[in-house]
Amino acid sequence: MRQLAFALCLVSLSAAAQGEPRSVLALETRWRTESGEQVSLSARKGRWYALSFVYTSCAGTCPLTTQKLKRLDATLAKAGKPLDVVVVSLDPEHDTPEAVKAYRARHQLTSAKRWSILVGEQEQLRTLTMLLDFKYSKNPESGVIMHDNAVFLVSPSGEVKATMSSLDGPLDEFVAAVPAPTKGS
């Protein structure tokens, strides 16, 4: 038994390709905003943005993620590097436009124009999270969603350029990875 476990450990080291390219545009994904607008991430081509995942009825870590994104938003604005924030719902079945609006109100984000909160079909969510190696799992009976906690910095070509925990840890490295806007942009 021990031999088997050891063999599997070796398999894992060769199987898991670390540090390989991740692009949110390698496959097209479609989403809707709370105002009902249909959007795709490819429409964001040419812009840097922060991308993270929450669901509005989440009582666990999601409010902390939202708080961290707000801190990031404020820090970058102060540094003269304002960044769009894209938050994707992990619970498409329950995150109705009304639920998203209530979430915005609860976190004082109603006038945060740089923030997009996107909801898509389950299949679209699975595609995007797989592109990012972001894990989530919904308990089919309790509805509780276990999920990773990460914020991704996405480049104008859709590649992930930095990742940080959406809960603890400093913002510094992530903030440093965001380029200053070029003149006239």
Place this chain on the structure above:
Amino acid sequence: MRRVSLLAMVVVAAPVFAGAVADLPSGRFAPLYGLDVGQTSFPVRAFRLDVRPVSRADFAAFLSEVPRWRQGAVPPALADARYLATFAASKNPAAPVTEVSYFAARAYCSWRHGRLPTTLEWEYAAAADETRRDASQDGDFVQRILDWYGQPAREGDLDGPGSPRNVYGVEALHGLVWEWTEDFNALFVTGDNRQDGDISKRFLCGAGATGSARREDYAAFMRYAMRSSLEARSVLPRLGFRCAYDDVGRSP
């Protein structure tokens, strides 16, 4: 050139394209992981599942219609460099296709108007033996699977029949290839994921199935460990897939 000749052979002969599909009834199943305190099983809705893993001939037919998934056309974000590395040289079109990433497997199933089975569905189907819907508590059944897991890979491994037709009519869920599932990486082994996102990877080299529902099912533990070591772009010589369908009751 070799790839082209295999494609041509398959298109002309097409002896094993789009295999049979089995109907699986609804039921309840206790997966090794995922149950919360107080939960003893999850409901599984009726679904359909390919009787055998997708073959190289099946996949060649897909590639001839959907060229964006051919070797060389797939970007690194969707499959690593070993994608279909030995596909063109393979001599047995009925053998399971391997060296395919999750994204390619999913695209194939979508092309077949299906999807990948969820891990719950796959484990539900794979717990059955020839006569019982859940043989996973039977030491002999589990040992047979573990014996396969313990064997080193050999030339010609993929030519065998795999495990016999089970009570649902599904074959080769064990003994031939590992298989992708729709949510293969959705494994959280603690009740609290606030520390970081790498818990599942650290778990892989752990010693035991602690926290699991059925510690005696070490074969299932091995499968969860295997899946959690993968990324969606991973490609392995013994990793294939089969498709599931929701249109229960319709002929394939």
